[in-house]
């Protein structure tokens with residue numbers, strides 16, 4: 001393959017990805033190219049990542065724990081990297097959820113490790129058509145048979161199950177609770193009905209819900225009181241929980257199985273203790289972040305209403321609000337236009353989303369002021385009108 005030529009093709013299709021350097025400030029702002037912009041492409045949903053009070057409090061805690069001042073684990077968890085902080089983090093999660101917890105280096109590691117570890121060639125994985133790339137990659141690495149059902153279409157899922165359930169030992173339904181690029185939610189109650197009807201297992205990735213949703217901020221499973229009904233819940237630390245890493249909530253025998261079989265758990269250097277210490281600190285804060293969760297909810301409801309008033313017909317079911325534009329070129333131009341107006345809203349294009357559904361993915365943070373985004377809908381409307 002000629003990389004240069006292929007990159008040129010990507011450029012022509014307006015699909016070339018480039019890195020931008022940004023420096024976070026407070027209240028949802030960043031410095032980009034030496035200018036202050038409002039960041040609407042971050043997953044710091046509660047604004048904890050830039051909360052100076054929290055940083056100060058953590059700093060004080062660090063002063064009394066010199067053993068946490070360690071910036072590498074120097075080994076995998078299986079060897080000598082299993083710092084006692086891992087146990088504390090997993091215990092804290094386990095107490096929150098009332099089930100066992102196992103920590104991974106990232107959500108990507110978790111999804112590509114767990115799915116191959118828990119399935120065999122005699123199993124079937126049924127995944128929602130729009131699940132995240134890490135889930136798709138995990139499914140590809142597993143030896144199970146795989147079929148996708150149409151997005152949130154449970155009649156379709158039932159049909160596939162009726163035709164196939166008898167042919168497989170076990171069946172796993174894989175979904176996100178809040179979809180990363182669409183911001184809509186799966187219907188967990190319906191999925192649990194299906195689970196019981198067909199005797200299948202549920203694997204729910206709550207990457208975008210953990211921290212941001214739930215009475216205790218533990219996600220949609222917690223909000224609906226169905227943690228015990230879901231076999232595996234994935235939570236990530238890098239989004240609302242403003243840290244790094246991920247976890248799975250499951251029963252103890254699945255946890256022990258993963259310790260033995262999940263390759264991205266076994267064959268990688270463990271988390272540095274300093275990151276685990278921050279994760280533990282944040283995990284203990286999460287149940288008490290109701291004000292942030294309420295602010296976030298008010299913000300996405302307001303923005304949803306304002307975008308709909310401008311005629312965009314957005315689905316505003318969460319803090320992730322997609323404005324689907326369609327083609328790559330217009331989406332990129334709109335994103336560039338918004339940047340000039342002071343908003344960072346990255347264009348999302350294929351292969352992340354389906355061809356013809358390129359979009360602006362607006363992701364909100366509780367630290368943003370409504371006044372700062374009040375006119376965003378109008379700005380997008382004016383731009384699209386100017387195109388005719």
Ligand SMILES: Cc1ncc(COP(=O)(O)O)c(C=O)c1O
Pocket residue numbers: 105106107108109111132134176180205207208236237238245246
């Ligand atoms: C649904 C979902 N799962 C997993 C991940 C990966 O998590 P991490 O960033 O911790 O690797 C993401 C990241 O965007 C995601 O959206």
